[in-house]
Amino acid sequence: GAVVSQHPSWVICKSGTSVKIECRSLDFQATTMFWYRQFPKQSLMLMATSNEGSKATYEQGVEKDKFLINHASLTLSTLTVTSAHPEDSSFYICRVPGQGDEQYFGPGTRLTVT
Amino acid sequence: DAKTTQPTSMDCAEGRAANLPCNHSTISGNEYVYWYRQIHSQGPQYIIHGLKNNETNEMASLIITEDRKSSTLILPHATLRDTAVYYCIVRVSGGNQGGKLIFGQGTELSVKP
Numbered sequence: 001g002a003v004v005s006q007h008p009s010w011v012i013c014k015s016g017t018s019v020k021i022e023c024r025s026l027d028f029q030a031t032t033m034f035w036y037r038q039f040p041k042q043s044l045m046l047m048a049t050s051n052e053g054s055k056a057t058y059e060q061g062v063e064k065d066k067f068l069i070n071h072a073s074l075t076l077s078t079l080t081v082t083s084a085h086p087e088d089s090s091f092y093i094c095r096v097p098g099q100g101d102e103q104y105f106g107p108g109t110r111l112t113v114t
Numbered sequence: 115d116a117k118t119t120q121p122t123s124m125d126c127a128e129g130r131a132a133n134l135p136c137n138h139s140t141i142s143g144n145e146y147v148y149w150y151r152q153i154h155s156q157g158p159q160y161i162i163h164g165l166k167n168n169e170t171n172e173m174a175s176l177i178i179t180e181d182r183k184s185s186t187l188i189l190p191h192a193t194l195r196d197t198a199v200y201y202c203i204v205r206v207s208g209g210n211q212g213g214k215l216i217f218g219q220g221t222e223l224s225v226k227p
Contacts, residue, residue, distance in 0.1 A: 004157070034214070034215070036217075042219075043199075043201070043217045043218060043219050043220060044152075044158065044217040045217075046214050046215070046216060046217075049214070091155070093157050093158070095215065101163075102160065103160060103215060104160075105157030105158045105159070106157050107156055107157050108155065108156060108157050110155070
């Protein structure tokens with residue numbers, strides 16, 4: 001069964017609105033989760049590391065005030081795309097470290113901003 | 115983490131073996147080779163990983179050259195459902211929650227009937 005879930009699986013929003021994406025770890029407690037985004041025909045790009053109990057760390061070029069990350073509990077991290085614009089339309093994927101060296105990815109959230 | 119180089123795309127006939135190469139000439143002694151795949155519009159899926167010995171599991175085999183500068187992922191009997199983008203990633207195993215896990219461009223494998 002699924003180890004990581006994301007909600008919603010897809011969302012369409014109007015330009016200027018904010019969208020929240022949830023990533024839940026179903027089998028493991030995770031002090032760290034990772035957020036990626038993927039544009040069409042491109043590879044996954046790491047956006048940020050979500051840390052439970054502390055601030056997220058962002059990769060170079062990713063605006064922390066635009067992509068708000070909250071690691072609310074050991075099983076939940078949320079990514080909020082604030083004031084979304086069409087260029088934010090992308091496939092957002094989270095990753096949860098498992099036991100040992102396993103890495104589990106969520107099924108992804110397709111965001112379309114009109 | 116060491117950089118990897120993979121062909122952009124490959125075709126394979128259904129039922130035949132798919133051999134996906136990966137070059138990682140700058141790999142360090144403590145870095146493992148990992149393979150993931152991503153089926154269209156889904157999250158990546160772990161396939162296999164290894165350090166220097168060949169590895170096999172229910173999904174695939176991983177052949178690593180003796181000098182560890184390249185490796186090959188083998189899908190022994192490719193099916194249409196194996197059509198996906200395959201990513202070869204080199205990184206140190208364990209520690210730091212798996213680290214940043216940086217993806218390259220991968221190889222788009224098309225399995226054809």
